[in-house]
Amino acid sequence: MTETTDTRWLDADEQETWRAFLWTSRLLNEALDRQLQRDSGMPHAYYMILAMLSESPGRARTMTELAEIVYSSPSRLSHAVNRLEEAGWVRRTKHGADRRTTIAELTDAGYAALAEAAPGHVAEVRRHLFDPLTRDRMLEFRETLHALLAVLDPDREAPCARELG
């Protein structure tokens, strides 16, 4: 509590890097949210839920798994799935063996909505994230992000855990 330690402030380069990261992520997120909301009537967070479900075996996941995959709190996911269920894009089922767990399943309508939203969304991601970068820069960017993720989310199985053995 009594933090007598001197703070090591950010130097100019760090300051600029930090703010660049902040603004970049905010602007990118806003651009994607606007595009998806305008063209497909859903926020980006909801698109991601549909996308992750579509890649899951049987297009279904337990709520807990799904929350982990989309980096969402259980509460936020629950609210979101409520809306997605209202839209008819996701269906909830009860797990047979463990009756605590709920399974969220992508409906055909949900898959169709995703399929229709995807091209515009991908175009937006490409335009803002990949078009401005050379391939090499993109790959080194990814390495940097993985280094950050390793600290931010240590428990996650590292996506680049090839060097482990």
Add this chain to the structure above:
Amino acid sequence: MTETTDTRWLDADEQETWRAFLWTSRLLNEALDRQLQRDSGMPHAYYMILAMLSESPGRARTMTELAEIVYSSPSRLSHAVNRLEEAGWVRRTKHGADRRTTIAELTDAGYAALAEAAPGHVAEVRRHLFDPLTRDRMLEFRETLHALLAVLDPDREAPCARELG
């Protein structure tokens, strides 16, 4: 409208890069929000408003300037300043010459709150963003972010516009 063009989907590397960026920015933002909310009772967005005001001449800015600096919509800023004013951290004044414009000014209490919040916040940024990166990686990361910002926010005066002349 009739988008007959075939979508160029993301390849595996792009997909991984995109999601790494998404999760990194989300996790970092959540970490900072939690730390600031817990230790200083304010969300990160509000901290940023105080911080930007503190760096402004006279610790004051018009609402429009402030909104641009913190990359916020006028509406969001207005709501935020309402709360900051309730907290006694910011004061609104009317501009003399142009009676449309409102000036937001950091109060002494606001400066004090900022000063108290800063060390913990900076430590969190350092821990999550800079400790995991070498200096070179940090600098190249910054270049990449500037390349993205140039597209996301073309009207902004580029922070690295040295090459222009």
Add this chain to the structure above:
DNA sequence: CTCTTTTACTTCAGATTTCAACTATATCTG
């Protein structure tokens, strides 16, 4: 000097997120 347009900001309503309970089921302990 009116009329129109722009600019600066606020407000309203609705949507989403957060955080703290809360319910229900399963598991573990003795």
Add this chain to the structure above:
DNA sequence: CAGATATAGTTGAAATCTGAAGTAAAAGAG
């Protein structure tokens, strides 16, 4: 098996954010 604890998920209220509409003042057009 009874009781404690852990897990899975939901709910409700408060906070925040969004987008559209509204207000007021300034600037421009005729």
